[in-house]
Amino acid sequence: MAKVAVVGAGFSGLAAAWRLRQLGHQVVVFEKESYPGGLAAGFKADGWDWTLEHHYHHVFLSDRAIKNFAKELELERELFFRRPKTSVYYQNQVFQLDSPTSLLKAPVLDGVTKLKVAATLAGLKLTPEFGWRYLERLTAKEFLLKTMGAKAWQVLWQPLFEDKFGEYATQINAAWFWARIKARTPSLGYFKGGFLNFAFLVMRRLKKEGVRFYLDTSIKSLIRQNQQWLVKTAKSKRDGLMKFDIVLLTLPADQVARLVKTPKTKKLPWQKKLDYLSAVTLVIESDKPFFKDRTYWLNVNDLKFPFLAVVEHTHFISKKYYGNKHIIYVGKYLRSSDQLYKLSAKKLLAWYQPWLKKLSPGFDRSIRSIWRFQAPFAQPVVGTHHSRLLPSIKTPLPGLYWASMQHVYPWDRGTNFAVKLGLEAAETVNLKLKIKN
Numbered sequence: 119m120a121k122v123a124v125v126g127a128g129f130s131g132l133a134a135a136w137r138l139r140q141l142g143h144q145v146v147v148f149e150k151e152s153y154p155g156g157l158a159a160g161f162k163a164d165g166w167d168w169t170l171e172h173h174y175h176h177v178f179l180s181d182r183a184i185k186n187f188a189k190e191l192e193l194e195r196e197l198f199f200r201r202p203k204t205s206v207y208y209q210n211q212v213f214q215l216d217s218p219t220s221l222l223k224a225p226v227l228d229g230v231t232k233l234k235v236a237a238t239l240a241g242l243k244l245t246p247e248f249g250w251r252y253l254e255r256l257t258a259k260e261f262l263l264k265t266m267g268a269k270a271w272q273v274l275w276q277p278l279f280e281d282k283f284g285e286y287a288t289q290i291n292a293a294w295f296w297a298r299i300k301a302r303t304p305s306l307g308y309f310k311g312g313f314l315n316f317a318f319l320v321m322r323r324l325k326k327e328g329v330r331f332y333l334d335t336s337i338k339s340l341i342r343q344n345q346q347w348l349v350k351t352a353k354s355k356r357d358g359l360m361k362f363d364i365v366l367l368t369l370p371a372d373q374v375a376r377l378v379k380t381p382k383t384k385k386l387p388w389q390k391k392l393d394y395l396s397a398v399t400l401v402i403e404s405d406k407p408f409f410k411d412r413t414y415w416l417n418v419n420d421l422k423f424p425f426l427a428v429v430e431h432t433h434f435i436s437k438k439y440y441g442n443k444h445i446i447y448v449g450k451y452l453r454s455s456d457q458l459y460k461l462s463a464k465k466l467l468a469w470y471q472p473w474l475k476k477l478s479p480g481f482d483r484s485i486r487s488i489w490r491f492q493a494p495f496a497q498p499v500v501g502t503h504h505s506r507l508l509p510s511i512k513t514p515l516p517g518l519y520w521a522s523m524q525h526v527y528p529w530d531r532g533t534n535f536a537v538k539l540g541l542e543a544a545e546t547v548n549l550k551l552k553i554k555n
């Protein structure tokens with residue numbers, strides 16, 4: 119039995135802690151926030167019964183890892199599915215686009231383009247998992263122009279790539295696109311009480327199994343000493359030092375680089391340059407709905423707009439859980455150096471207001487409250503041959519393991535893949551320990 123520290127109580131850390139404990143190890147989880155859930159965590163405003171994610175979240179029916187994880191923990195009844203409406207805004211028109219029938223009816227696209235789009239999407243759905251190895255050699259732009267044609271690229275995909283990846287838009291590989299299509303299902307899942315509630319239930323279950331949690335406790339440094347890791351923690355009022363045989367970090371590269379104190383000469387995986395985008399999300403609570411047609415998710419396929427999507431959460435989950443108020447997210451990916459990233463909620467709303475008015479005239483009068491959340495590390499950039507850059511879970515430093523969003527590939531990031539990665543990291547740690555003994 120080894121003494122293992124898991125740094126981060128996001129879904130990777132929670133899943134890893136669960137499996138490590140099952141495998142018989144002594145596990146301690148450190149989390150800098152006062153709650154678990156990481157990027158999928160949320161908050162509860164006055165008058166709400168359920169928590170709400172800082173950034174819009176749902177899972178897909180195909181998300182096996184998180185479904186099985188909930189089942190293993192006897193929490194499967196916390197997850198439920200329904201089918202909300204997804205639409206696209208293009209050239210002053212909003213049209214539903216979430217099924218073959220809605221594609222056939224979509225304006226803007228001609229018949230031949232619609233057939234090409236349908237055939238390509240069906241082909242990608244049927245492409246077996248190993249297919250990504252071929253697809254990662256091409257950029258998504260090359261692939262989509264070849265298969266769906268210029269019109270589909272211009273209307274459906276170019277705005278999505280440019281909004282999501284900015285200057286990297288044309289570099290993203292076709293395997294990323296495949297993974298998005300392959301995993302996507304029209305039915306979407308959500309946890310009763312919100313993802314934060316689910317994370318707390320997982321934490322409670324893990325505690326019952328003997329996992330120790332230190333919330334509100336940030337890891338400041340890791341030093342290798344006498345075959346062990348010396349973990350320096352900072353809690354609101356006191357600092358501490360603890361020793362572990364194994365440390366598993368579930369943080370992005372730049373945070374790992376700041377923690378691990380090693381001789382400068384060593385080449386370490388987190389020093390590799392892997393680009394990523396940040397996200398800023400505006401959350402609006404209002405008296406009236408934003409969309410009159412019950413749209414849940416609107417992709418704003420118009421690059422003049424300063425945001426990528428408007429997501430009306432209460433067209434997916436009943437407003438009765440949020441004091442009968444309507445909840446709307448406005449999402450944007452950008453570089454953290456962008457001036458929009460630094461704006462307060464009020465200033466961000468003022469910036470977005472003319473554009474929101476175009477989508478829902480008069481909506482501004484019903485706004486009650488606003489919040490703004492940011493995620494510095496939100497979306498990894500995956501270019502061609504990305505698999506060559508992938509870090510491994512076992513690092514060159516003895517007893518130090520690393521499993522972060524940067525390890526999730528060819529699938530796109532997500533709580534499902536965070537769980538899958540966490541379980542895999544736990545198995546990797548266990549296997550290495552077995553070989554050693």
Ligand SMILES: Cc1cc2nc3c(=O)[nH]c(=O)nc-3n(C[C@H](O)[C@H](O)[C@H](O)COP(=O)(O)OP(=O)(O)OC[C@H]3O[C@@H](n4cnc5c(N)ncnc54)[C@H](O)[C@@H]3O)c2cc1C
Binds near residue numbers: 495
């Ligand atoms: C805008 C946006 C929308 C998204 N939408 C979806 C969606 O619809 N569905 C979906 O499934 N996923 C979605 N995701 C992705 C999903 O949230 C992530 O893939 C997943 O939560 C990552 O989990 P993780 O455990 O790997 O990392 P994280 O959640 O980042 O966890 C890392 C944890 O480490 C903690 N930490 C950091 N530094 C320290 C330190 N020094 N000491 C102690 N603790 C530390 C952090 O506080 C955090 O809790 C979205 C993400 C974003 C940004």
